[in-house]
Amino acid sequence: MIDINKNFTQLSEDYLFRNIALKVAKFREENPNKKIIKMGIGDVSLPITKNIVKSFHKAIDDMSKKETFKGYGNEQGYDFLRENIKKYYQNRNVILDIDEIFISDGAKSDLGNILDIFDNNINVTISNPVYPAYVDANIINGNKINFINGDISNNFLPTLDDKCKESLVYICSPNNPTGAVYDKDSLKNIVDFANRNNCIIIFDSAYEIFIEDQNLPHSIFEIDGAKNCAIEICSFSKSAGFTGVRCGYTIIPKEVKLNKISLNKLWFRRQSTKFNGVSYITQVGANEFFSEASQKEIVNIVKYYKRNSKLIFDTLTKLNILCYGGVNSPYVWLKTPNKESSWEYFDLLLEGLGIVGTPGVGFGKNGEGYFRLTGFSSYEDTILAMNKFEEFYKK
């Protein structure tokens, strides 16, 4: 017997960002001379920093000489990089063993592939709105998804309830798309619930570097008890500008068990079987991210993007458009001012202002009537976009 995975037929036909790309391409074709300001897909715009670039070149030199050439590395990544990630967490008083850290080609791969270690048809808890790839990966696996609703009443920070028992819980904090961040108390409630109710948490911390409020947790492992129930998935995409370089990491403490089986061991085996590690060149560059010199460069980049998101937040607020995020996140999440649907607002901004954003409904039902703008454009383009907003809404 052979058959396709029929769960694919349950996926909705198109993927959010692909739809946006098609609409933009059409607009560009019809308006070849109009400038388009991209504030849609969460892609960075600043180049790789000088020190990381230097490391990349050095790594390539290594690959060009017989004495320093690197072939297959460990599937779980080079120790030098894992040691530095360990130290990065140590600075927040999170003590990890390097065997608990797995280097990957990006958070998106791991967020999907992690499902390999779980049964099919399991219960999954996903906040709504959220990054759409969680949902699609779980549909492909045939899992039963229970959405927990983020909305104005809970500041887009949903909590767990009885329906979430015995489930795999996805938490994204700072949240994509809303920019909402769980504080330690609310995260503690989630961790305690998970430990009491046989849940495993997948904590997506891809945007942790944008947190500026000293009291907010960057890692779920800052919370007592999380090491018994949580997997953390992070990325160099937004911090080191690696969206086009592809590197991330997944942390599975050895204590995390399901029916007495260590998930760390299962993931190790999954990766040993279906993955062959990340490019040596990429890992050397990612490693440089942690140097003192690079951290200084990175701080400036984060500041640059956040100046943009603050400008967006402040401008829209001044125009009486209700906004979330923008402070501990590169994203500004706005309520469409005249009850436009998310896609109506997309068309309005694209056709009226030449601005590409992301329709909130693309992140789930609860995103309908909302819209995401990002601070990842250039400062100049962000000013330009905000001027267009002001002009448009002052008419």
Add this chain to the structure above:
Amino acid sequence: MIDINKNFTQLSEDYLFRNIALKVAKFREENPNKKIIKMGIGDVSLPITKNIVKSFHKAIDDMSKKETFKGYGNEQGYDFLRENIKKYYQNRNVILDIDEIFISDGAKSDLGNILDIFDNNINVTISNPVYPAYVDANIINGNKINFINGDISNNFLPTLDDKCKESLVYICSPNNPTGAVYDKDSLKNIVDFANRNNCIIIFDSAYEIFIEDQNLPHSIFEIDGAKNCAIEICSFSKSAGFTGVRCGYTIIPKEVKLNKISLNKLWFRRQSTKFNGVSYITQVGANEFFSEASQKEIVNIVKYYKRNSKLIFDTLTKLNILCYGGVNSPYVWLKTPNKESSWEYFDLLLEGLGIVGTPGVGFGKNGEGYFRLTGFSSYEDTILAMNKFEEFYKK
């Protein structure tokens, strides 16, 4: 309900290459001054070629400037690279559309991840002996594996029989570990069988570049009818020396369907959801592989490795050790001369000669009593190893 994927408990405890690494580490600890010649894991030893190195540096320069920086690319890869792969196939009269080519971070990832588009519990046909990752990935997915036996009687080129109907058929040609290559007639039989009996073929062509016999097919798509039933997975690992760089590609013709569903569309969706493309730097380097200048460099590298495998083949044959492969493959597959088991022979070579090879049984039951050596070492080490063999067996 939440549970682990219980199929993991069906995996045998350890992975072949990890076992070897452990034994070698132990030997090294106990014999710190003895030279070890590595002819075990199929890893290349020559550095990346000059032109590809140049392209890598150029790609990094692109990433270091705002004007040329690349963020997210298409999940399926850059068109420039796909166009060149298309041309590479065109040279063998295989006409592809670039939408049929998906760039990946290596064959191992795709060989495992491709199972996502198939149902669980499907029938799978795997030749034995073969690259062990096929088996483990299928166990993880809960599939029912039917082995087809390669042995002396069929020159390690098993054919399909009634038990293979309605199954996913893995074919690796040139075969890892035996070095055996299907000719066009035998491959045509497999393709015809697949088309008659609702099979899908996964054709692993990772070693195609080592084929020197002009009559042997490099791609399954050189065979009439293959476009209706085959997926081909290839890699830059052995051809461009990318074992540590990670790049490969998967070809799914649009005509390949299962129950009227296009597998190309399913894989496109799978990759869009659970993968985010390969590093721009890597893709620029892989692209350079196809230039005239690089192809000349690559020819020399392949010659270098094959001089090694020929030397191994000739030396062992002279010593009356039965050998396969070595001609259209970097691998020499030998029958242990004194009925040693594969692991006994591993210990004998490591402890007696300081040579690391791969126990044949690691590639499946039919590999018991066989052993794999590779031409991927340096020429100097290969000579040294062969001198040790001669000395040992002439005693």
